[in-house]
Amino acid sequence: MGLISRMTTFVKVKLSRLLDRVEDPRETLDYAYERQLELLQQVRRGIVDVTTSRRRLELQRAKLQESLDRMTEQARQALSAGREDLARLALERKAIAQQQIADLDRQIQTLEQEQAKLEQAEMRLRAKVEAFRTRKEVIKAQYSAAEAQVKINEAVTGISEEMADVGLALERAEQKTEQLQARASAIDELLTSGALEDLTGTRQDVVERELARISVSSSVEAELAALRQQLGQGESPKSLPEGGQP
Amino acid sequence: MIVRILTEGQYRIESSLFDRLNALDNAIVEAVAAGDEERFRTLLAELLDQVRRHGIPVSPDEFVESDVILPPPDTTIEEARQLFVGDGLIPG
Numbered sequence: 001m002g003l004i005s006r007m008t009t010f011v012k013v014k015l016s017r018l019l020d021r022v023e024d025p026r027e028t029l030d031y032a033y034e035r036q037l038e039l040l041q042q043v044r045r046g047i048v049d050v051t052t053s054r055r056r057l058e059l060q061r062a063k064l065q066e067s068l069d070r071m072t073e074q075a076r077q078a079l080s081a082g083r084e085d086l087a088r089l090a091l092e093r094k095a096i097a098q099q100q101i102a103d104l105d106r107q108i109q110t111l112e113q114e115q116a117k118l119e120q121a122e123m124r125l126r127a128k129v130e131a132f133r134t135r136k137e138v139i140k141a142q143y144s145a146a147e148a149q150v151k152i153n154e155a156v157t158g159i160s161e162e163m164a165d166v167g168l169a170l171e172r173a174e175q176k177t178e179q180l181q182a183r184a185s186a187i188d189e190l191l192t193s194g195a196l197e198d199l200t201g202t203r204q205d206v207v208e209r210e211l212a213r214i215s216v217s218s219s220v221e222a223e224l225a226a227l228r229q230q231l232g233q234g235e236s237p238k239s240l241p242e243g244g245q246p
Numbered sequence: 247m248i249v250r251i252l253t254e255g256q257y258r259i260e261s262s263l264f265d266r267l268n269a270l271d272n273a274i275v276e277a278v279a280a281g282d283e284e285r286f287r288t289l290l291a292e293l294l295d296q297v298r299r300h301g302i303p304v305s306p307d308e309f310v311e312s313d314v315i316l317p318p319p320d321t322t323i324e325e326a327r328q329l330f331v332g333d334g335l336i337p338g
Contacts, residue, residue, distance in 0.1 A: 002271035003278070006329050007252070008315040117253065124255055127306035135309065158309025161250065169253035172318065 015160055029136045032156050036129045039163055039170075043122045046170045050118060053177045054111040056184050061104045064097045071097065072223075079227050091223045095216040100187065107180050114173040121169040128162050248304065249297050250312040254319070257301025264314075266296055278326045286323045294319055 071094035078086035270293040277286040
């Protein structure tokens with residue numbers, strides 16, 4: 001069996017379970033309609049959640065961006081005072097902050113995509129719910145007719161599939177948002193404590209982490225050289241490396 | 247026939263397109279079995295794109311059951327694998 005038939009069977013089984021609870025068909029219509037309105041509310045709340053999370057990440061990005069200049073200035077001052085060790089520390093933090101900014105950019109993009117998806121789902125469901133409301137009244141008015149039962153089944157099955165679908169879109173957006181929120185909280189804490197050096201270890205695997213370190217240290221060396229030149233200092237003899245320095 | 251791309255909505259397609267979709271579907275199964283994530287992503291994107299390109303979106307005031315349901319565009323290979331094992335994408 002292929003992915004298509006698995007997926008189709010899977011959704012149909014879930015839906016048939018949902019539809020089993022049908023009793024009085026007219027009540028079913030009203031019940032289905034109420035459920036649609038609830039789902040519409042949930043999707044709207046979902047959009048608000050995703051937007052809030054995105055704003056939070058944007059705020060963090062702005063804070064990190066601001067801190068870059070400050071760290072450069074710290075490094076310059078440290079170097080003027082002959083404290084290369086401090087200058088290195090400030091520049092390392094700066095390089096890590098720059099990596100974080102790139103990471104945040106990707107996350108912000110993910111949330112933008114989720115937001116767009118949910119907005120589309122909301123529009124789709126809203127149009128469907130509106131059409132269902134009209135259909136529901138028409139069917140109820142002709143309830144005595146023999147065909148009403150068939151129409152009710154059609155309409156309810158059709159809308160149930162739509163609801164399961166929008167519900168899935170909502171759930172996936174929420175999952176992604178939650179993951180990013182947890183990460184955003186970690187960054188908030190680190191921003192407050194100033195311990196930016198821990199950040200590279202939060203999510204990446206060993207290889208990514210090592211690669212990030214290499215990129216940090218080469219960026220530190222380059223910036224250090226540039227600052228020395230600005231300050232009119234020649235290549236100073238390497239001071240004794242601190243423990244743990246590459 | 248009516249096809250739904252999960253999280254995106256329904257399309258009406260010509261039955262003739264279904265052969266093409268089936269061929270892609272078989273290739274997807276192989277990619278999942280081989281654990282080839284890159285290939286899985288490419289093929290799934292191609293599968294959904296065929297439907298979007300050649301299908302006509304179903305109007306909101308039509309209440310029709312889908313003949314075929316396709317996974318959402320952001321399905322991971324892990325989720326696809328779960329679908330073959332038994333736990334699918336739809337919770338509950």
